[in-house]
Amino acid sequence: xxxxxxxxxxxxxxxxxxxxxxxxxxxxxMKFNDPQFQxxxxxxxxxxxxxxxxxxxxxxQIEFLCGRWALHQSLQAMEINSSVPIxxxxxxxxxxxxxxxxxxxxxxxxxxxxxxxxxxxxxxIDLEEWFDEETCQQIGTSxxxxxxxxSFATLSGDKSRILTLIFSAxxxxxxxxWPSNKTVLxxxxxxxxxxSDTELHxxxxxxxxxxFRTYSPSIRYWLFSExxxxxxxxxxxxxxxxxxxxxxxx
Numbered sequence: 001x002x003x004x005x006x007x008x009x010x011x012x013x014x015x016x017x018x019x020x021x022x023x024x025x026x027x028x029x030m031k032f033n034d035p036q037f038q039x040x041x042x043x044x045x046x047x048x049x050x051x052x053x054x055x056x057x058x059x060x061q062i063e064f065l066c067g068r069w070a071l072h073q074s075l076q077a078m079e080i081n082s083s084v085p086i087x088x089x090x091x092x093x094x095x096x097x098x099x100x101x102x103x104x105x106x107x108x109x110x111x112x113x114x115x116x117x118x119x120x121x122x123x124x125i126d127l128e129e130w131f132d133e134e135t136c137q138q139i140g141t142s143x144x145x146x147x148x149x150x151s152f153a154t155l156s157g158d159k160s161r162i163l164t165l166i167f168s169a170x171x172x173x174x175x176x177x178w179p180s181n182k183t184v185l186x187x188x189x190x191x192x193x194x195x196s197d198t199e200l201h202x203x204x205x206x207x208x209x210x211x212f213r214t215y216s217p218s219i220r221y222w223l224f225s226e227x228x229x230x231x232x233x234x235x236x237x238x239x240x241x242x243x244x245x246x247x248x249x250x
Contacts (some may be wrong), residue, residue: 007031024078025115071112124175176232
């Protein structure tokens with residue numbers, strides 16, 4: 001049996017009805033820097049890894065399995081009886097048919113979210129540990145334009161934090177976009193601008209204006225001491241949930 005890491009927390013999203021409470025979804029954050037936990041995962045699931053992951057380096061295998069373990073914790077929180085979802089289908093986690101979900105991992109952190117499809121058909125999340133200045137100098141110009149960066153002038157912190165947030169927001173949007181389009185986007189295909197202290201505006205530079213009309217995508221973000229976390233989803237998804245339920249705690 002694999003013990004749950006100490007630095008792990010699952011938030012359950014509930015809907016209150018006059019006679020009962022239903023579970024809409026669940027979000028798990030997990031820090032996986034414990035070597036014993038990593039070894040337990042590899043020992044139990046190494047033989048079940050998809051070929052492209054099985055052939056990768058150990059670090060990649062651990063990140064993959066920790067993301068799937070976090071996804072399993074979210075499924076359990078939704079009272080869905082499921083084994084750890086190791087499989088991949090259409091470049092997405094192989095989930096039960098009545099739910100959708102998304103996974104992200106960055107160095108020592110993983111996050112996974114699952115929601116009932118009656119609420120939302122697709123969702124994208126991203127977690128990024130804060131970039132250092134060297135990383136920003138190497139990839140900053142490929143992530144965002146100066147116009148995008150300037151829109152974050154009211155955000156406290158240096159440019160590296162702004163670039164990390166923009167990078168995370170675009171990655172979350174790419175995951176949100178993929179299920180209905182199966183198209184890989186470039187960072188230059190979308191424009192991210194700050195809208196409020198919790199919300200980002202996303203605008204497409206792609207030819208797929210129909211997607212933006214259909215889904216009215218929006219991005220929410222949370223700034224933590226070790227990382228930034230973003231969710232991309234249709235605007236009405238956020239408006240249908242109480243704001244306090246969307247504030248994950250570490």
